[in-house]
Amino acid sequence: MTTDFQQSRQALGRRLRELRGPRTQRDLAAVLGWPQAKVSKLETGRQTAAAEDVMAWAQATGHPAATEELVARLQGLETRTRSWRRQLRAGHRPVQDVLTIEYEQSAVLRAWEGAMVVGMLQTADYARAMFTRYAELHQAPKDIDEAVRARVRRQQLLFEPGRQFHIVMWEAAMYADVAPPEVLAAQIDRLGTLIGLDTVTLGIVPFGARLSIPPANGFWLYDDRLAIVEDWHAELWIDDPDSVALYRRVWDTLDASAVYGTSVRRILARARARFADLV
The missing domain is CATH 3.30.870 (Endonuclease; Chain A)
Structure with a gap:
């Protein structure tokens, strides 16, 4: 994984953490129906979010206006690194x-x-x-x-x-x-x-x-x-x-x-x- 890609993924994670606000990772995970580990990995840049993940995050944290920004950030990641897992779904x-x-x-x-x-x-x-x-x-x-x-x-x-x-x-x-x-x-x-x-x-x-x-x-x-x-x-x-x-x-x-x-x-x-x- 390239350094630029990892830095961008970590930056996205920091933005997700900012949107979470004062609630705990466990609380947000419960709202989203995700394991707490997924919330943690996304926030620390150890996992790449899918478009549906960031859209759900924006809604669940009460920041629907941030959806477009988050999707744009994710598309920026995909411009650099296009995972085979995602590309080969079809x-x-x-x-x-x-x-x-x-x-x-x-x-x-x-x-x-x-x-x-x-x-x-x-x-x-x-x-x-x-x-x-x-x-x-x-x-x-x-x-x-x-x-x-x-x-x-x-x-x-x-x-x-x-x-x-x-x-x-x-x-x-x-x-x-x-x-x-x-x-x-x-x-x-x-x-x-x-x-x-x-x-x-x-x-x-x-x-x-x-x-x-x-x-x-x-x-x-x-x-x-x-x-x-x-x-x-x-x-x-x-x-x-x-x-x-x-x-x-x-x-x-x-x-x-x-x-x-x-x-x-x-x-x-x-x-x-x-x-x-x-x-």
């Missing part, structure tokens, strides 16, 4: 649709991924395996086929003139055994077809490359105006200029260790041979 398809809007509004996109093939370059079968694994992890509705179709449709942006995709991945992503061998082999073949496409630049940081920083979380940069970073519990949507600039430096640093063109083809061929032996 499945993966709505998440894909929201991301597509950001892609469509951007001309230059940069990605770093060390754990798997980035979504924009995934085959349908590979994407299906990813959505299935994450739906199981987060116990989310399994709208897998709709999510796959949404992701594949977005990939049409790869072929639109005037857009540039600069994608860097770690070689380890080629070997992540997250799908059947035939799916992984086909995925590697797909990557090979994208080399030389005038809208896509594909770099791979090879095993053994000298690294100036660890190959940590995957992220996307949208026109250097927005960074979207994936963590296990949430997506971080970061738009303050200093933080976006930091992610750009991270991308540039990892890109400096990447290889391109013929060297990428050799890496793909090695990975392809491994999975071909397993088919």
Whole structure:
């Protein structure tokens, strides 16, 4: 959880405590029908409130006029940190649709991924395996086929003139055994077809490359105006200029260790041979 996010959550908690006034946490919990522990966690910033929580809080404390303010504060939190628990209540398809809007509004996109093939370059079968694994992890509705179709449709942006995709991945992503061998082999073949496409630049940081920083979380940069970073519990949507600039430096640093063109083809061929032996 980011420091900025936690500080904002604590600030919201202090505001909730202020609205509670002289009554005890136990009294307010009784009015709301909540465990006292929930009131305590919200006030101390140890739990993120839902919109219905802050609306109920404003009513129960006798401050209905504060509802709009509290909801706005909460939306500010969600702008930075979008928990998977909340995003996936309706499945993966709505998440894909929201991301597509950001892609469509951007001309230059940069990605770093060390754990798997980035979504924009995934085959349908590979994407299906990813959505299935994450739906199981987060116990989310399994709208897998709709999510796959949404992701594949977005990939049409790869072929639109005037857009540039600069994608860097770690070689380890080629070997992540997250799908059947035939799916992984086909995925590697797909990557090979994208080399030389005038809208896509594909770099791979090879095993053994000298690294100036660890190959940590995957992220996307949208026109250097927005960074979207994936963590296990949430997506971080970061738009303050200093933080976006930091992610750009991270991308540039990892890109400096990447290889391109013929060297990428050799890496793909090695990975392809491994999975071909397993088919």
